[in-house]
Structure formats: structure tokens, C-alpha cells
Amino acid sequence: MLRAALVGFGSSGKTTLFQLMTSAKETGRAAHGKGDVSIGISKVPDARLDRLTAMYNPRKRVPATVEFTDLAMPAGTGGAAALVDVVAYKNADALVHVVRAFEDPAVPHPGGAIDPARDAQAMEDELILADLGLVERRLERLDKDLKKNRSADLERERDVILLCKTALEEGRPLRALDLKGDDLKRLRGFQFLSAKPLLIVVNLDESHLAGGIDRAIDRTGLTPFLSRASTAAVAVCAKIELEIAQLEAADAAAFLKDLGLTESGLDRVIRATYDLLGYMSFFTVGEDECRAWSIARQTPAQLAAAEIHSDIARGFIRAEVVGYDALVGRGSMAACREHGEVRLEGKDYVVQDGDIINFRFAT
Ligand SMILES: Nc1nc2c(ncn2[C@@H]2O[C@H](COP(=O)(O)OP(=O)(O)O)[C@@H](O)[C@H]2O)c(=O)[nH]1
């Protein structure tokens, strides 16, 4: 499951967005989570799963999920430094920075004037500082370990950490580093905050929507920031979209249309997160359950099987695969079989978006 963690300055709309994404009705109370940390689950909207469910009429329809974490962050500088010790932030696949663009005299901004570009950079600086702290702790430990036991692996780790240190000292986030193979794995293992892909959620006023939501982002001054590596943006009007999300479906659709929006805030934020991380879905179908699974693009079949269960990956024999369009076009798996459209693929087959897969495995 994909995990996203919310960051942002006070009163930017983090908790409002969290509620929008997870339908958590109350503030400050979590389904589970410690202290001020709230963790909630979003169901990934997917029209293809709806279609498959209509075809199979299964007992259960199980969408893919994204886990969101919200934390009441200490205001001002140092807010991010506390995050490096919060498990849900260390483990997150992506950071979602809620940047305030809405004006509301009743809700003062801790930084004074409303300035999305300033806030984006200020949070970046905090993440970088927090990671520098981690790097220094790590280096001390490594130096001690290296004195006891010089190994090639430790030496390489030290090289990578030093590379990170240089980048951070120059004000560059680690997501911009171009590491490969084992070095990239090492970097992931360190769980640095500035190494995580960054989705900027621009929290707008309704009035900003005139002329289209995409143009609204251009007007915030964030464009140069967004050209950086592994950085993307999506705009929401968190407060009003949360109100809309609590309406009946037909009313909600009408209100969204009035705002010039074709999709809900939940849909847009999840789609942007998937695009940023290069995620896609495959499906398992049957009378018992139709289910969507999320994986990174370029995932081989055996690793995709592990998403379901490690036993299926371990005992992997073959993947029976049919494309979504073929299945929906023919109307049944049997018809696809008759037309030779169900393929038997090996463990290295690269799973495609929308594949319907039945894993054959030995127990
Ligand atoms: N006008 C307006 N107010 C908002 C919007 N999003 C959040 N707020 C309000 O701003 C205040 C702070 O929001 P909250 O989500 O708690 O921010 P957090 O401190 O980042 O978690 C609350 O009173 C929200 O209702 C928005 O898009 N427009």
C-alpha cells in the first residue's frame, strides 16, 4: 500500500485535506496513531474496478488504498526536525506538502502574508535541515563502526552519506540526487525526508478557480519550484471540497461542476500522487472478490504477486494475464480464452496498467 504523509505550516489546511482524503469526520482523533499523529485510509477511485465488479458480482469489492498521515506540526522553524523520528513519516513513500494560497483574515498565516512560493521553499529548507541532522548522526556512527571493522560495504555507505551531506549543505534536496542500483537502495534505507517524492497541494480560494484550476497554480508563483526533480503539484479548495464531499453524490457532482471541476478533490490528489510515484493498478477478479492492487510501473510479475502474499511470490509458477480492454470487450474470461487472449507469463513479465491477473503458485 502506498503511504503519503502530510506536511505544511500551521493553518495551511492539512487536517482539512486529511479529512477530505480519508472521510475522517473528527479532527485530532485517529483510527489508530499515537499522540498528535492521525492515520487514515483513502480508497482509490477506479472506474475499471466498478466495471469488473458489475461483471463478476462478487461478494466483496476491494479498492486499492492509500494511507495518509497527518501530524499537528509544531509551528515555525524546526517543525520538520521532529518528523525524522516519526515512524509514519520515515516510512512514507511520498510527502504531501499542503501550501496555503487561500486568503482568510479569520485564519491568520503564521508566516504573515500569503506566499505559496515562500512556503514551498521554507518547508524544503526545513526538510533539508532535518536530513542534515540525520546525516551527521549517521556519520558519527559509521566512523565508529569503521574503526572496529573496515568493510567495503560500510565504506560505500560512508561515500553515499558524504554525497548526501554535500547536496544538503548546498541546499539541494536528496530527491534530486541521481543515484542508481545499490546506492539508491541505501538512500531509501536511510529514510531521509528530502529524498521522498514531493506533491505540493496548493490550497486555493474558490475565487481562484475562475479560468481553470490549472491556471490557478501558475498564478501562485510556484512554477519554478515545480520544475525540480520528483516534484509535482495539484490544486484543491480543501474547505469547500470537504463540504461538497459530505453531500449526496448527485448534489456533490452538481457543486463540483459549478466550480468548474470534473473530479472530486480526493480523485485529483490520489491521481497526482500516483502519477508522481509512477504507480498503476492491476486487478484480481472472481466471484468471491474483485480487487485492485497498486504497484510501481515496471514491476515484474513475481514482485506484483508479493503485493498479494509473500507465499504467492515464493511459489510463483505462472501469471495468467488478460488486458482490461480485452476482458471487458469479450465480456468473460472464457470468451477471452477462446480467442487466445489469456496469456501465460513468467516471473519477469512486466505487469501493465489494467492487467487482470490470476497467479498460479505452488504451496
Ligand atoms: N477559507 C478557507 N479556509 C480554509 C481552507 N482550508 C482550510 N481552511 C480553514 O483554515 C483553518 C485551518 O485548517 P486546518 O486544516 O486545521 O489546517 P492545519 O493547521 O494545516 O491542519 C480551519 O479553520 C479551516 O477551516 C480553504 O481552502 N479556504
Ligand SMILES: [Mg+2]
Ligand atoms: Mg492540523
